Amino acid sequence: MPLTVRLSRLILSYMVNSKERLARTFMALVDPTRRAILAQLERRDGASISELAKPFTIHLPAVMKHLDVLANAGLVTRSKSGRTVTVRLRAQPMREAMEWLRRYERFWSSSLDRLTSYAESKEAEARRKGR
Amino acid sequence: MTSLTLVRRIRARPQIVFDAVTTAEGIAQWWGPDAGPVLLSESDPRVGGRYRVRFRKLDGTEHESSGEFLEIVRPEHVVMSWRWKGGVEDPGESRVEMRLRAIPEGTELTFIHSRLHDEETSRSHEEGWAGALDKLEAHLAAGRAA
Numbered sequence: 138m139p140l141t142v143r144l145s146r147l148i149l150s151y152m153v154n155s156k157e158r159l160a161r162t163f164m165a166l167v168d169p170t171r172r173a174i175l176a177q178l179e180r181r182d183g184a185s186i187s188e189l190a191k192p193f194t195i196h197l198p199a200v201m202k203h204l205d206v207l208a209n210a211g212l213v214t215r216s217k218s219g220r221t222v223t224v225r226l227r228a229q230p231m232r233e234a235m236e237w238l239r240r241y242e243r244f245w246s247s248s249l250d251r252l253t254s255y256a257e258s259k260e261a262e263a264r265r266k267g268r
Numbered sequence: 269m270t271s272l273t274l275v276r277r278i279r280a281r282p283q284i285v286f287d288a289v290t291t292a293e294g295i296a297q298w299w300g301p302d303a304g305p306v307l308l309s310e311s312d313p314r315v316g317g318r319y320r321v322r323f324r325k326l327d328g329t330e331h332e333s334s335g336e337f338l339e340i341v342r343p344e345h346v347v348m349s350w351r352w353k354g355g356v357e358d359p360g361e362s363r364v365e366m367r368l369r370a371i372p373e374g375t376e377l378t379f380i381h382s383r384l385h386d387e388e389t390s391r392s393h394e395e396g397w398a399g400a401l402d403k404l405e406a407h408l409a410a411g412r413a414a
Contacts, residue, residue, distance in 0.1 A: 238272065238384070241272050241381060241384065242272055242274070243301060244300075244301040245272065245274055245379060245381060246274060247300075247301050247302060248298055248299055248300060248301065249274060249276050249298075249377070249379060251297065251298035251300075252276075252278075252285075252288055252289065252297075252298040252377075253276055253278050255288055255294070255297040255298050256278050256280040256284050256285045256288045256375075257278060257279050257280050257374075259280060259284045259287075259288065260279060260280035260281060260284050260374065263281075263284065
């Protein structure tokens with residue numbers, strides 16, 4: 138296979154993967170219980186699973202399932218020491234998600250700047266014509 | 269729900285701003301992320317009508333987005349569906365809404381791009397995770413990042 142084809146396939150697969158990663162991050166964040174778990178970890182990084190489960194009315198297995206989704210999205214890591222599983226936040230996927238949103242913000246912000254000057258010049262023109 | 273809101277105060281009356289955001293001639297003047305040219309602009313601004321915009325960025329890449337006008341009340345309100353054309357960058361259909369309010373100096377434009385990123389996010393009508401993002405951003409800023 139020629140190098141350029143291989144390279145573009147590599148880039149394509151990278152883009153598809155990063156899109157999937159992003160989709161996983163967003164999906165993980167949609168659920169209010171998972172957001173609450175993240176918020177808890179934010180206050181207290183390195184909590185055990187039973188500590189994390191305490192404020193919720195749901196049972197431990199349900200909390201474990203939410204943690205699976207969060208771990209799958211790379212938002213948390215779990216490490217086991219003896220019988221205790223410690224959960225920690227991971228920052229990178231959140232950074233990617235925010236960067237993705239910022240791209241949209243830059244796109245529209247720059248568009249709206251130009252919209253503003255265009256509309257203002259149309260207004261000035263209308264006034265010159267006495268309308 | 270994933271959304272982005274921007275507010276601008278424009279020294280032009282709402283009718284002028286409204287036409288700038290809905291007509292093909294208007295759209296051609298401002299749409300795009302940098303000073304690159306709009307190559308094609310089509311618009312049929314009535315409910316069910318479609319629009320299409322193609323632009324070239326300064327880096328030479330070309331992009332196209334299109335959609336349908338879902339609600340249109342001149343000169344106050346316009347809602348349209350929005351999506352990138354094909355390619356791996358296509359994250360599905362989202363929604364662009366613009367609200368125009370007359371103010372003494374002209375128009376206050378509230379621009380909302382919502383339902384960003386796939387159906388799962390749009391299904392959620394919870395308080396929105398923008399707050400969660402803010403908190404985590406604070407977390408990152410605090411330098412406790414993993």
